[in-house]
Amino acid sequence: MSEAWLRLERLAKRFPGHTAVDDLSLDVAQGEILALLGPSGSGKTTTLRLLAGFETPDAGRILVGDEDVTAQPPARRRFGMVFQHYALFPHLDVAGNVGFGLKLDGAARARRIAEVLAMVDLPGYERRPVAALSGGQQQRVALARSLAPEPRVLLLDEPLSNLDPTLRERTRRELREAIQRVGITTVFVTHEQEEAFDLGDRVAVLREGRLEQVGTPDELYDHPATAFVATFVGRANAIPGELAGAAGGRILVRPEALRLGEGPIAGVVTARRFAHGFAYFTVRHDSGTLLEVYAPHDAARVGDTVRLRIDEVLLSEDGRDGR
Amino acid sequence: MKRPLSLGAVLLAALLLWVVAYPLLVVFAEAGRADLGAFVRDRTEWQALWGSLWTSAASVVLAGLVGVPLAFVFERYDFPGRRVLGALVALPAVMPPLVGVIAFLFLYGESGFVPRFIQAVTGAATPPWRLQGAAAILLVHAYSMYVYFYLFVRAGLARLDASALEAAASLGAGPAETVRRVTLPLLRPALVGAALLTFMTALASFSAPYVFGGGFRVMTTQIVATRLNGDVAVAMLETATLTALALGGFALVQWSERPGSVAAIGKGTPPALRVITSPAGRAAAALAGWLLAILLLLPHATLLLISLVPLNSWTTETIPPVLSLVNYRRLFTEAERLRPLINSLWMAAASTAAALALAVWAGALVVRRRARLSRLIETLLALPWAVPGTVLAIALATLFSVRQPALGRFILVGTAVILPLAYAVRNLPLAGRAVLAGFRQLDPALDEAAQSLGAGRAARLWRVTLPLLRPALAAGGALAFVTALGDFVVSILLYTFATRPISIEILSSLRLNDLGVAAAFGVVLMIVSAAALGVGARVGR
Numbered sequence: 001m002s003e004a005w006l007r008l009e010r011l012a013k014r015f016p017g018h019t020a021v022d023d024l025s026l027d028v029a030q031g032e033i034l035a036l037l038g039p040s041g042s043g044k045t046t047t048l049r050l051l052a053g054f055e056t057p058d059a060g061r062i063l064v065g066d067e068d069v070t071a072q073p074p075a076r077r078r079f080g081m082v083f084q085h086y087a088l089f090p091h092l093d094v095a096g097n098v099g100f101g102l103k104l105d106g107a108a109r110a111r112r113i114a115e116v117l118a119m120v121d122l123p124g125y126e127r128r129p130v131a132a133l134s135g136g137q138q139q140r141v142a143l144a145r146s147l148a149p150e151p152r153v154l155l156l157d158e159p160l161s162n163l164d165p166t167l168r169e170r171t172r173r174e175l176r177e178a179i180q181r182v183g184i185t186t187v188f189v190t191h192e193q194e195e196a197f198d199l200g201d202r203v204a205v206l207r208e209g210r211l212e213q214v215g216t217p218d219e220l221y222d223h224p225a226t227a228f229v230a231t232f233v234g235r236a237n238a239i240p241g242e243l244a245g246a247a248g249g250r251i252l253v254r255p256e257a258l259r260l261g262e263g264p265i266a267g268v269v270t271a272r273r274f275a276h277g278f279a280y281f282t283v284r285h286d287s288g289t290l291l292e293v294y295a296p297h298d299a300a301r302v303g304d305t306v307r308l309r310i311d312e313v314l315l316s317e318d319g320r321d322g323r
Numbered sequence: 324m325k326r327p328l329s330l331g332a333v334l335l336a337a338l339l340l341w342v343v344a345y346p347l348l349v350v351f352a353e354a355g356r357a358d359l360g361a362f363v364r365d366r367t368e369w370q371a372l373w374g375s376l377w378t379s380a381a382s383v384v385l386a387g388l389v390g391v392p393l394a395f396v397f398e399r400y401d402f403p404g405r406r407v408l409g410a411l412v413a414l415p416a417v418m419p420p421l422v423g424v425i426a427f428l429f430l431y432g433e434s435g436f437v438p439r440f441i442q443a444v445t446g447a448a449t450p451p452w453r454l455q456g457a458a459a460i461l462l463v464h465a466y467s468m469y470v471y472f473y474l475f476v477r478a479g480l481a482r483l484d485a486s487a488l489e490a491a492a493s494l495g496a497g498p499a500e501t502v503r504r505v506t507l508p509l510l511r512p513a514l515v516g517a518a519l520l521t522f523m524t525a526l527a528s529f530s531a532p533y534v535f536g537g538g539f540r541v542m543t544t545q546i547v548a549t550r551l552n553g554d555v556a557v558a559m560l561e562t563a564t565l566t567a568l569a570l571g572g573f574a575l576v577q578w579s580e581r582p583g584s585v586a587a588i589g590k591g592t593p594p595a596l597r598v599i600t601s602p603a604g605r606a607a608a609a610l611a612g613w614l615l616a617i618l619l620l621l622p623h624a625t626l627l628l629i630s631l632v633p634l635n636s637w638t639t640e641t642i643p644p645v646l647s648l649v650n651y652r653r654l655f656t657e658a659e660r661l662r663p664l665i666n667s668l669w670m671a672a673a674s675t676a677a678a679l680a681l682a683v684w685a686g687a688l689v690v691r692r693r694a695r696l697s698r699l700i701e702t703l704l705a706l707p708w709a710v711p712g713t714v715l716a717i718a719l720a721t722l723f724s725v726r727q728p729a730l731g732r733f734i735l736v737g738t739a740v741i742l743p744l745a746y747a748v749r750n751l752p753l754a755g756r757a758v759l760a761g762f763r764q765l766d767p768a769l770d771e772a773a774q775s776l777g778a779g780r781a782a783r784l785w786r787v788t789l790p791l792l793r794p795a796l797a798a799g800g801a802l803a804f805v806t807a808l809g810d811f812v813v814s815i816l817l818y819t820f821a822t823r824p825i826s827i828e829i830l831s832s833l834r835l836n837d838l839g840v841a842a843a844f845g846v847v848l849m850i851v852s853a854a855a856l857g858v859g860a861r862v863g864r
Contacts, residue, residue: 054489074492081493087486091508100504101494149494 005030006051006153006185011060013046013209020046022209024060033179033186035200037193039232043209044189045157051187052155053077064152080146080184084157086138088130094141095126101149116144120178136167143175147182154179156188160195172198193233197221205229222314227252230315235280237291244310252315255280255294263309267291269300283308332694335684339703341731342748346718347566347710353721354563357556371540372564375526378460378541382525383518385465390472390517393615397473398480401598402608411616416470417852418622419809420530421826422845423467425833426622428454428534429629429842431462436625443641459535464525466622471524472517479513480506512579519576526569527711529812542568543713547816550717562717566710573709623849630842650839654847660840663828664847670824671807674746675800681751682758682799683792687784690762691770701759708752712812719745720817739822745813750803757802761795793862801859805852 004027013021021043028034036044049055051062053074061070069077088097098113110126117123120140125133130141139159146154159175160168176199179186190196196203197217204214205228213225217233224230227238230252237258241249243265260281267283270290279297283306284290293308300306362368397409415423431437431454438450445451454462483506491501507514529543536544542565550558599605628643630650637643654660685704689697707715723735735741769791773783789796811826818827825844832841 052489052493054492073497074489075495075497077493078495079493081490083486083490085484085486087484087490089487089490089505089509091511100491101496103495145490145494155493 003029005032005065006187007061007063008047008051009061009063011047011050011057011062013043013050013055013057019209021050021057024206024209024211026204026211026214028185028187030185031183033176033188033199033201035196035203036187036189036206037191037196037200037203037232038206039191041208042206044191044206046209047206048081048155048157048187048189051153052079052081078149078151079153079155080149080151081155082139082142082146082157082159084159085162086142088138088142088145090131092130093126094122094128094130094133097130097141098126098144098148100145103149112148116148119147119181120144121174135163136171139163139171140174140178143178147178147184151184154182154184154186156186158189158191160190160192168195175199197233203233205232207232224252224315227315227317235292235294236314239291239310240287240289241316243285243287243289244313250317251310251313252317253310253312254314255292257310257312257314258291258293259309259311260293260295260299260306261309263307265291265308265310267306267308269302269304269306272297272300272302281306328695329688329692331684332688332692332696332700335681335688336696336699336703339681339700339751342719342744343703343706343751345731346715346722349722350559350566350714350718351563353556354559357560359560362557362560367540368545368561371542371545371561374457374540375542375565375568378457378464378532379522379525381457381461382464382468382528383521385461386468386521387472387514387518389465390469391476391514393469394473394476394480398477399597400608402605402612404609404612408612408616411619412473413470414619414623415467416474417805417849417856418467419805419811419826419845419848419852420467420528421534421811421829422626422809422848423622424463424530424534425829425841425845426626427459427463427466429838430622430625439641455535455537456539460528460531460539460541463531463535464521464528468521468524471520472514475513475517475520476510479510483509515579516576519572519579523569523572523576523709526565526572527713527812529711529713529815543711543812546713546717550816558717559721562714566714566718569709569711569714573706576709577705626842626845626849628842629838630846632839632842634837634839650843651847653840654843660828663823663825663844666822667808667824667826667848668851670743670746670822671804674743674750674807675754675804677743677747678750678754678803679758679796679800681747682754683789683796685755686758686762686792687788690759690765691767701755703751704755704759705752707748707750712749712810713816715749716745716813716816719748736817737819739819741817742814742822742824745817746807746810749810749813750806753803753806754799757795757799758792761792761799764795765791797859797862801855804855808852808855809848 006028008024008026011021011024012019024043024047026034036047038044046055050057053069053072057070061068063069089100092100094117095110095113098116099109102109102112104112113126114123117125120143122137122140122144125137125141130138133141139162143159156175160172163171172195188199190199197220200217202214202216203220205212205220207228213220213229215223220229220233224233227236230236231238235255236252237255239251239253241251244251244253245264265285267285269281270284271282273280273282274297275294277297278294279299281293281295281300282290283293291308393412397405397412418426427435429435433450433453435454438452441447441451442449487505487509488501491505496504527543528541529547532539532541532544533547542561546558546561546565549561599608628646631646631648632643633645633647633649636645654664682704685700688694689700710718719741720736722732723741725732726734735744765788769787770783773787778786809826810824811830814824814826815830818824825848829841829844832838832844
């Protein structure tokens with residue numbers, strides 16, 4: 001990992017009744033895209049709002065380069081933010097929105113607006129009222145607005161959650177291309193693993209205000225540090241150690257790491273769920289444990305008695321429940 | 324697709340045309356017979372017109388200067404007493420106009436408490452000011468109309484999306500710049516709405532100019548004066564002029580409320596309250612708040628105090644020497660004084676029931692059936708709102724002073740019907756707005772479910788629609804009842820001795836210098852009004 005540009009040092013934020021962010025430290029390199037991934041209530045949005053300056057941390061620091069921006073108001077921080085519901089100004093047209101943060105006037109202003117609109121693939125949209133745009137277009141206007149003043153860091157709050165599923169994949173690709181074209185350091189919040197993995201160079205998994213693990217998508221998927229990360233970033237079977245020949249405790253195994261055919265474990269297929277030419281089979285072991293197996297869809301039928309083996313153990317835990 | 328033209332829609336439209344539009348047409352027709360040239364050359368007419376216009380504009384500015392900052396303070400900051408004060412601030416709205424005016428008279432008038440107090444302190448022989456002319460009118464207007472700005476802007480602020488403000492901040496806008504470039508533009512619909520409402524109310528205002536005007540002329544008082552002088556034709560011209568002005572305002576309001584002027588995008592959450600935490604700040608806020616509350620409550624308190632002063636017991640003292648309930652006893656024991664109370668109550672109740680019934684009928688046609696003529700019916704329901712009370716009263720008095728059944732004209736003037744009719748017409752917009760909004764919130768599937776369960780039209784109305792409309796009926800009904808109960812401007816032109824309402828009795832008590840009884844009537848009016856609004860709000864929940 002290259003040198004840290006945006007640094008979060010031991011950030012903490014408490015609200016009456018609960019701790020939203022607890023001793024959180026993260027480094028983001030220049031030009032890197034970092035995803036903050038976690039379930040609702042994990043503190044990811046609070047972290048983003050701390051970065052933007054809308055909340056003040058109770059402890060810790062935020063640094064950009066060598067500059068401490070912790071106490072800087074949002075207006076002076078030069079962090080661009082794209083809001084979950086975009087927060088476009090309904091009384092201004094596209095150009096009015098995109099130009100809002102510009103200090104330029106006249107031709108230079110118009111030029112910059114056109115430039116940024118071209119960057120988000122909306123050339124010539126200056127005079128459109130924002131209410132007349134589709135959801136995807138509004139999202140891109142919001143992105144253009146935040147990029148226009150050339151911010152140091154780009155923050156995105158659930159950037160795709162407001163779009164319908166068919167639009168999401170395309171918009172995600174466009175978003176990644178736009179960010180990469182600008183080469184801006186980006187932090188975005190999501191609760192969807194697929195989105196985090198697809199957009200993020202690295203992903204930070206948060207849980208109850210704490211950082212569980214940070215790493216590339218491959219690291220998180222193949223080497224999760226905790227059972228929480230293992231199950232949050234993908235599907236995983238929690239199997240009693242005895243089943244795998246261990247002395248006790250519990251092991252985690254991905255569905256694709258269970259192989260149908262030969263093996264020491266026997267069970268009955270109770271359900272099958274199609275997924276893109278493959279299928280997830282639910283196999284009931286004699287002990288009652290349910291296992292999920294990913295295999296070609298014709299590998300077995302419901303009611304078949306099958307045998308299984310474990311190709312790879314993702315994580316093994318001792319007797320204690322590490323949650 | 325052609326919508327059905329139902330008999331009901333035709334009947335309702337005809338009825339509304341008859342009592343809302345036809346009277347105004349008659350006014351314009353009668354005005355056409357007057358000498359327009361003499362009217363245009365008469366300087367006093369221009370003075371009155373100009374007086375109406377500039378006091379209305381000044382009322383907008385003053386009401387805005389008071390109401391907008393208050394709205395910001397109460398919607399954005401938290402401090403001790405915020406909730407109680409926030410409710411108190413809306414209080415002037417529930418004071419009937421004439422009652423507010425006499426309260427100001429008792430408080431700031433020549434022999435009112437404040438001048439007496441100043442005289443006692445300074446030892447001056449004459450009162451420090453006379454509460455008269457444009458300044459007095461503007462004072463009363465500012466006091467009673469800032470509430471529009473306060474309520475509209477508070478509602479607008481509550482609807483603001485916090486992230487729009489945060490977006491401005493993250494784009495480098497400081498607090499002042501955010502207010503100027505984001506908050507105020509987003510509040511524009513609220514500001515325009517409040518300004519138009521204030522302007523129209525001030526234009527139609529009658530009680531304040533009538534009591535405080537002196538030689539200062541505005542259109543509403545000019546019309547009544549001309550009419551009392553017997554110049555009926557000129558009065559018609561004046562009425563037509565004021566009507567045209569008001570209808571212009573009405574068109575502006577309709578235009579400003581057209582959908583999609585500034586549409587919010589997506590959903591938003593309003594900004595969080597900023598809690599004032601520093602002890603000094605909290606103390607200052609609380610102190611300022613309570614001073615404000617006292618200032619706002621002074622008129623009410625004054626009225627209460629004066630109502631306890633027996634006739635002729637208070638002359639030169641700063642504070643009244645004797646207090647007793649004798650005025651209230653007179654109110655309820657003397658038949659001549661009980662009469663107006665009973666009159667006002669039954670007329671307000673009858674007119675409210677009539678307005679609500681018409682509104683429900685309209686709602687069923689306009690919202691449910693989407694019958695043809697819907698636009699016409701809705702416009703006619705809203706129109707009386709724009710018509711100043713003076714105009715409405717004169718229009719109805721003109722239409723119903725001749726017996727021409729073929730032209731739909733009957734003699735109702737001088738009967739017990741005319742005042743409740745006028746109140747009902749005046750209350751159509753309040754009732755219509757509430758009930759139509761109620762209808763629009765109903766799920767049509769509920770009515771269809773009742774149909775599929777075999778309920779006929781009447782059964783559905785009684786067992787489904789009306790129970791579901793209860794909040795809207797209660798809210799609209801309470802407002803309509805209170806407006807009719809406290810009415811002065813329509814009453815003074817249409818009452819007969821037998822049907823005289825409370826406001827007329829207040830005025831005649833004032834003329835007889837029986838201040839205590841006038842104040843006691845005012846207090847009773849306020850209590851009944853507050854009770855009606857309270858019941859309306861409770862049933863509405």
